[in-house]
Amino acid sequence: MKNGIGFIIPLSVFLGGIGGGIVFPILPVLGLKLSLSAFFIGVIISANKFTRIFFNQFVGATIDAFGGKKPLIIGLLIEAFGSIFYILALHLPLAGYVLLIGRIVWGVGSALVFISANTLALNLSVRSNRGKYTAKVRIALSLGVPAGLVLGGLLSTLFKDAIAFLSSILASILGATLVFFFLKDTRIEFRNALKLKESLTFMFKNPYVSIVGLGNFITFFSLQGIVMATLVLFVKQRGMEFIYSDARFVSGVVMAFMMFSGGVAGIIAGRIVDKIKYRSTIGFPAVLVVFFGFSLLAFSNSTLEVVTALIMMGSAIGVNNVSLLSILGDITQLKNRGKAVGVYQILGDVGGSLGPIFGIQLGLSIGFDKMYLLTGILFLLNLAVFFKLNRLEKRLNC
Template sequence: MGRLPTLGFDRPPTVLLAVIASTFFVGFGGGVVFPILPNLGAVLGISAFMVGVILSANRWVRLVANAPAGALVDRYGTRKPFVYGLLIEGIATLGYVVALLMPPAESLRWVAEALPTVAIGSVALGADQWFSPIAFVVAPETWFLLARILWGLGSAAVFATAYTIAADVSDGSDRGTNMGVVRGGITLGFPAGLVLGGVVSSIAGNVAAFVAAAAFALLASVVAYKLVPETHVTSDTKKSSVKPWDIETSIPALTVGLVNFGLMFAYIGALFATLVLFLGENDISLLGLDAQGTSGVFMAGTVISASIFMLAGGRISDSRDSRTPILLVFLVVSFAGFLLLARAGSTLDLALACLFIGAGQGGTSGPMMALLADLTPDERMGRASGTNNVLGDIGGGLGPMISLPLIEWVGFAPIYAACAIIPLVAGLVLLVGVRQETGTYLPGRVATEV
């Protein structure tokens, strides 16, 4: 019989505490946009599809940035990519503020009228022709999109380095716990941003919420610069080029990445991108808040639940002979959560669904990344993290672009019910991949030395 799990936690290494602190602060910028933008779309005249594009733009950017980020970590170390990635995310958060402060395009028509008429061949560029690019530059959606693109570049570096730092300072006996701690740190700032975006925007306005998030995001880079040392032993291939397709294609990396793909599609793409609209249509509110504020609280509760179970799942996986069973348990929990969401009609129903979905998402995170580290050589862990992030970002990027238009067509319940199937499929992918790589469905916690 395996050992009984224990949930007692030792103090994480100091470097991980520094990583947690900095990723917590920068996470505000990731969460603040979700309660605000879906509702803001109607006010600004942004279509549902464009809102989905903006919300998922950072993930599409990471598709080409994750692999170079992972390769850079394996070649140059973790400290500089981590610090610069946080700084880029802080600057990106300021872009939200700029988006809301840009003047209406019509108020700048005088600029177009003041520009001279220029003839290019048979085409004369007068005021009407000059006005189109001016309107594009000052459009809020342009700045929101640019901010999300910049955020994607920064977060690619942060994600690749944070997980690699955790792998560098861990072994088989504490790898699940440390991965869960780091993943929890990355995500704990997100619910704070959700609350900030929902509650502060309801009380003080959208600009105030974005300014506060930007201040904390910039503080994160200062914390990292002061407290995060170098942890990674780099290779001797610094002069070789870094390419978007330079990813780890081993069975463990692809297996974990495909599981992450499915979970992120349902979690970010379906739940987070549509919750504020679901609340408005079903007239569900909490604490007297409007749909934006209520969605921020519910999403924050979901992520807090995820963070708690990240730690618990990682710790349990460290105390068992194999990480596979605990992963399957939490995938089933995620399945149950989306079934509950499809039937939710009250505040209590929705709270229970969010609790289950958060628990399922979080409970898989620590053990899943620990399993990847168990089965991946140290010198390839940066690239393996990049593969996991690439596939997760495909899922998270496709989710809003597919779910938002489909909900307008078929409604919420069918989409949420379909998302319940995804964790079950992910469980099958996990079992097949693990069996193919190790010859067993229940591999041990420590990779075999080769």
């Protein structure tokens, strides 16, 4: 990829992922310490994704019109600003609402980061290498988040929550600085006019884009929503240990295994989907592996069993994501890819927003084992998504 795009964009996304991952092992426990209800904790965790729902299509249309470098820089700086509220919440009254504001601000920034990075990857690739370069961006996020999970759990355990939140701010600022100085502004061949009305109706006029997005909805609801929001409580409830007994650290480490395995699998999957005739083919076994991973997680009584389950799920999700995004690039015109990625991200964020709200409440009500089993069954709906996309690919002979 030209102009360092294959290195700088993944690196900036990696740093943004660190900032996002740091808070996950901390917020659920911090919320309970602040005597917040399970529902409100879920709302706080989901707030960034709820915010993105309203910004994603505007961001996608803006990138189609003006390119992706400036939105990427602005997004990373907004993420840093949002993280400041986490620190303020440790010292101010009404801390729950301060945390909520921080998550909302962070959501605006992450919308700019995710859509800019993914759109640039699609626009600057072709059919023969789209899986490879799409994988680079997804893997950067997959590696950044686990780094943040471990860092957040470790810093909050050894030092203070404030130190962990400060590292989130620094990571996002560093990412913005690298993009500003080292990424040349890339120009696509066709710049679409900024038409907000058209961007809002794009989802309904392009059903196959929405089908790809539905696959992302199921993934975000199950993994980024339910698992990442509830695992710290599951680990604490079962008294699991890994070096330290602090549930924040343990959950951060085991979730890191999930995200890291997703990154490794994504690298492999990116090269495979570029070589096979129908990219959707690889999605079918991936869905089944996720289901078995949820089943194992539900009955896990040791840290090793949890790690094994999360590696299974992470690896399969890495394959799943690369396949979906590559197909999205194949079926979308260059001038509309920002809006298409916006739809993809909107549906993912809806799922990621609903996951923590239902997951924490259900886990505490009916038990985490039953809740994880139900989530695994729900994930099987992705088989229908890949079946539909497989039929489309055969018709278009992509």
